[in-house]
Amino acid sequence: MSERLKGKVAIVTGASGGIGRAIVAELLSESCTVIGLNQNQDPSNIGYYEFIADVTNRARIEEVIGEIIQTFRRIDILVNNAGVTKDTLFYRMSYEDWDSVINVNLTGAFNLTKACIKEIVRNEGVIINISSVVGLEGNIGQTNYSASKSGLIGFTKSLAKEFGRKNVRVNAIAPGFIETPMTERLGEELKNKALERIALRRFGRPEEVAKLVKFLILDGTYITGQVIIIDGGLEL
Numbered sequence: 241m242s243e244r245l246k247g248k249v250a251i252v253t254g255a256s257g258g259i260g261r262a263i264v265a266e267l268l269s270e271s272c273t274v275i276g277l278n279q280n281q282d283p284s285n286i287g288y289y290e291f292i293a294d295v296t297n298r299a300r301i302e303e304v305i306g307e308i309i310q311t312f313r314r315i316d317i318l319v320n321n322a323g324v325t326k327d328t329l330f331y332r333m334s335y336e337d338w339d340s341v342i343n344v345n346l347t348g349a350f351n352l353t354k355a356c357i358k359e360i361v362r363n364e365g366v367i368i369n370i371s372s373v374v375g376l377e378g379n380i381g382q383t384n385y386s387a388s389k390s391g392l393i394g395f396t397k398s399l400a401k402e403f404g405r406k407n408v409r410v411n412a413i414a415p416g417f418i419e420t421p422m423t424e425r426l427g428e429e430l431k432n433k434a435l436e437r438i439a440l441r442r443f444g445r446p447e448e449v450a451k452l453v454k455f456l457i458l459d460g461t462y463i464t465g466q467v468i469i470i471d472g473g474l475e476l
Contacts, residue, residue, distance in 0.1 A: 244458055245272035249312045253295055253352060254322035256282035258420030259370065262446035263319055264288050266454045275308055277322070277352075295322050295348030305355040315359035317457055320349035320392075321370045327381045338384045345388035349395065357403075364407040366457050369396050370449075371412045373471050389414075393467055400465030409464040411456050416471025418444040439473025 250267050254260040255276025265286060267274045274288040282290055293304045308315065324344045326337040349369055360367060374382055375389025396412040403410065417423055417434050423443060435441055452470055456463060469475065 241269055241271065243271040245270035245317075247273075248316040249273045249275065249308075249314050250317035250319065251275045251277065251308070251315060251352070251356065252288075252319045252321055253277045253348065255288060255290070256280075256284075257321070258446045259415070259418060259449050260321045261286065262450035263321060263453050266447075266450040267317070267457075270454065270458070272317070273312060275312070277304065279322075295351055296343045298351050301351045301355050305352075309359060314363055315356050316363045316365040318352060318356050318360060318365070318367045319370070319453060320352055320367070322348055323370065323388075325382070325385050327385065329381050330383050333384060341384040342388050342391075345385070346391045346395070349392055353399070361403065361406045361408055367396075367399065367408065367410040368453055368456055369393075369410070369412045371396070371414045371467065373414050373416045373469060373475055376414060376467070376469070377475060396467070397465050404464055409456075409460070411460070411463060411465070412467045413449060413452055413456075414467050414469045414471070415444060415449050416469075416474040418446055418449060420446060434474075437474055438471070439476055442472065444470060444472055 250272050252260055252263050255264050256278045264274050264276055268287055276288045276290050277293045278290060279294050281292060291304045293300050322344060324341055326341050328337060369392050371392045372389040374386045375393055378386045393412050396410050400410040449470055452468060
């Protein structure tokens, strides 16, 4: 175990999910103090401090961030990872399908960043937003998800411009097909079609996304405002 993040405090939303759990593990491996925000309690907590909070509930987010600052005295890293999908063709998409995805994936990132930004500026910290290749390319049946992830990219670039002078770095990561419970729900036919489009002929692993997160935090010290695609050559 390395100690390159010893003394640093990171918040990861959606910490109990596939990518979120892998990010938490990578940060813990660097002796970081990791705080996970989940909507429901994580039955297999791997050693992080857990807070139960809906990222769309601003009052609860402000309360939780206040508790974190009071307890841990600092926030250095924010990873906006929490996300949902409610896929359906546009004709069938309900207002609730649209609102819930935008509220979690985009407004949720705004809520967390707004609550944390003063601490992150004070500590010259790092913000990483987990977007998606769908936010760059679009996809049939995912107008809500695509809009939310595309919005997250614009959010990332604007924050990077605004806070670069404060030595705060803000980047987005755009994964392709990653082996998570979300992709497990895809039928075999869809999986096979996806694999045919991927140059490396396999889905990515959550750990590969997590290592990219760690790189951007620790070694990407002159990288900001960028969208790093990790998709195995899906969009070539």
